[in-house]
Amino acid sequence: xxxxxxxxxxxxxxxxxxxxxNQLLETMVDTNDEWITSRTGIKERRILKEENQGxxxxxxxxxxxxxxxxxxxxxxxxxxxxxxxxxDMPVAATAVYVATxxxxxxxxxxxxxxxxxxxxxxxSNAAAYIESGRYKKVLVIGADKMSSIIDYTDxxxxxxxxxxxxxxxxxxxxxxxxxxxxxxxxxxxxxxxLKIEAGGSILPASHETxxxxxxxxxxxxxxxxxxxxxxxxxxxxxxxxxxxxxxxDVNWLVAHQANKRIIDATAHRMGVDESKVLxxxxxxxxxxxxxxxxxxxxxxHLFKKGDNIIFASFGGGFTWGxxxxxxxxxxx
Ligand code: UT7
Numbered sequence: 608x609x610x611x612x613x614x615x616x617x618x619x620x621x622x623x624x625x626x627x628x629n630q631l632l633e634t635m636v637d638t639n640d641e642w643i644t645s646r647t648g649i650k651e652r653r654i655l656k657e658e659n660q661g662x663x664x665x666x667x668x669x670x671x672x673x674x675x676x677x678x679x680x681x682x683x684x685x686x687x688x689x690x691x692x693x694x695d696m697p698v699a700a701t702a703v704y705v706a707t708x709x710x711x712x713x714x715x716x717x718x719x720x721x722x723x724x725x726x727x728x729x730x731s732n733a734a735a736y737i738e739s740g741r742y743k744k745v746l747v748i749g750a751d752k753m754s755s756i757i758d759y760t761d762x763x764x765x766x767x768x769x770x771x772x773x774x775x776x777x778x779x780x781x782x783x784x785x786x787x788x789x790x791x792x793x794x795x796x797x798x799x800x801l802k803i804e805a806g807g808s809i810l811p812a813s814h815e816t817x818x819x820x821x822x823x824x825x826x827x828x829x830x831x832x833x834x835x836x837x838x839x840x841x842x843x844x845x846x847x848x849x850x851x852x853x854x855x856d857v858n859w860l861v862a863h864q865a866n867k868r869i870i871d872a873t874a875h876r877m878g879v880d881e882s883k884v885l886x887x888x889x890x891x892x893x894x895x896x897x898x899x900x901x902x903x904x905x906x907x908h909l910f911k912k913g914d915n916i917i918f919a920s921f922g923g924g925f926t927w928g929x930x931x932x933x934x935x936x937x938x939x
Contacts, residue, residue: 613734613745614785614935617776619673620904621665622653622891627769636762643766648867652769652892654754661695665772666705666750669900673746673774674709681710685742688733689718690725690749690896692923693756705748714746722801723863723922725749725896726773727791730918730930733777734786740779748774749896756803758823767865768824769892773900784913784935788850790842790928797834797925800827835869835921840876842929843919847877850931854878856915858934859906863920864888864898873919895922910934 628651629640643649655665666689674681687709689702702716721728726749733745750772759765777785802825805816816822839862847857857879862870867888874884885902894901899918910916914934921927 609781610783611738611740612780612783612785613737613777614780615775615903615932616778616935617673617677617679618774618900618903618907619669619671619676620771620773620901621668621672622771622901623655623665625654625656627652627654629766632766635759636765638762638766646866646868647767648886648888649766649892650889653771655752655770661701661755662691662693662750662752663695663701663704663708665752665770666691666701666748666774667708669750669772669774670705670709670746670748673776677776679744679776682712684711684714684744684746686733686736686745687711687714687716688729688745688747689716690729690747691718691751692720692722692725692895693751693753694718694720702748711746721922721926722924723865723893723895723898724920724924724926724928725922726899727918727920727928727930728926730786731789731791737777737779743779745777746774747777748772749898749900751895751897753893753895756822756824758820761823763828764824764826767893769894771891771894771897771901773897773904775900775903780935784933786930786932788846788931790846792838792842792927794925797831797923800830801825801923832866832869834925835865836872838925838927839863839869839919839921840873842927843873843917844876846917846929846931852915852931854880857917858883858914859910859916860884861899861902861916861918863922864891864902865893865921869921877917908938910937912937
């Protein structure tokens with residue numbers, strides 16, 4: 608029997624209806640459309656306004672979109688993995704609730720948290736399960752309700768993040784398509800530069816932590832930017848080298864949408880033409896775990912069977928990496 612590879616066979620997505628534009632942000636904090644657009648590439652982001660709804664709401668909708676479009680029977684799914692930095696609640700995994708709600712009654716489920724690299728790492732997890740031959744259908748959902756951890760009086764962070772979700776299905780492939788190679792990295796130095804100080808086991812929630820606004824995302828943007836540019840470009844270049852891929856061989860760059868300048872720097876180092884660099888940051892901002900599957904969803908119509916896709920991400924922690932994947936289908 609030929610070797611089993613893990614291919615993406617279906618994609619789904621969901622973003623909330625409410626659009627938070629740069630113009631609206633101008634009325635909330637001291638900022639302007641020109642600054643946001645030139646520094647980040649973002650024009651608007653989506654915000655989940657439904658009351659008492661968390662990340663699972665987004666994840667379920669993305670999964671249902673995938674199931675409907677692909678005609679997948681949820682009872683056949685073996686594993687539901689939710690990549691997220693904003694789970695519904697501590698301890699009880701969001702993925703478990705999502706699996707039950709979508710009818711994945713025979714699946715086990717768990718969350719994976721690696722900040723903005725959560726989805727990239729989850730792709731690696733999913734592929735390993737499939738390649739081992741142990742499981743046949745692994746649903747990977749990247750979902751984040753970033754608006755639940757953002758201080759909308761802090762212009763350093765509120766202009767960047769948005770809410771959204773995307774889902775992919777991994778299945779065995781016997782033609783050599785799917786995930787080919789990966790480079791995944793981490794460095795704990797990043798913990799000081801991008802974090803939520805309170806609410807974890809070091810500093811549990813108290814009246815004081817709430818008063819001090821320690822439950823919101825803090826980011827030292829300049830420092831994170833420097834690490835992101837060099838590390839994301841490094842691994843993307845390296846994965847091309849170790850797979851003997853020239854810039855002509857790469858069909859698409861699917862990079863984490865944190866800042867257009869970081870993506871451009873990565874593409875430049877890879878020598879990949881601008882036309883192959885997929886961008887939707889202008890519409891959604893940084894949706895953390897959802898950026899990669901949202902790109903796959905928005906540009907799925909362009910992909911052809913056999914296309915070489917390089918994924919790249921960089922996130923808090925720090926966590927980063929690159930994955931080389933051969934696309935497995937052409938959409939009719
Ligand atoms: O996804 C996970 C990983 N995260 C990232 O990859 C994000 C990495 N960092 C970034 O994308 C960028 O650092 C930011 C977009 C967050 C900030 O851009 P920057 O070019 O690094 O700006 P800065 O923080 O150096 O600020 C430049 C100036 C400052 O003013 P002065 O000191 O030069 O007078 C800021 O006070 O821009 C000011 N500024 C703003 N002005 C208008 C900061 N935020 C804003 C704002 N509107 N929203």
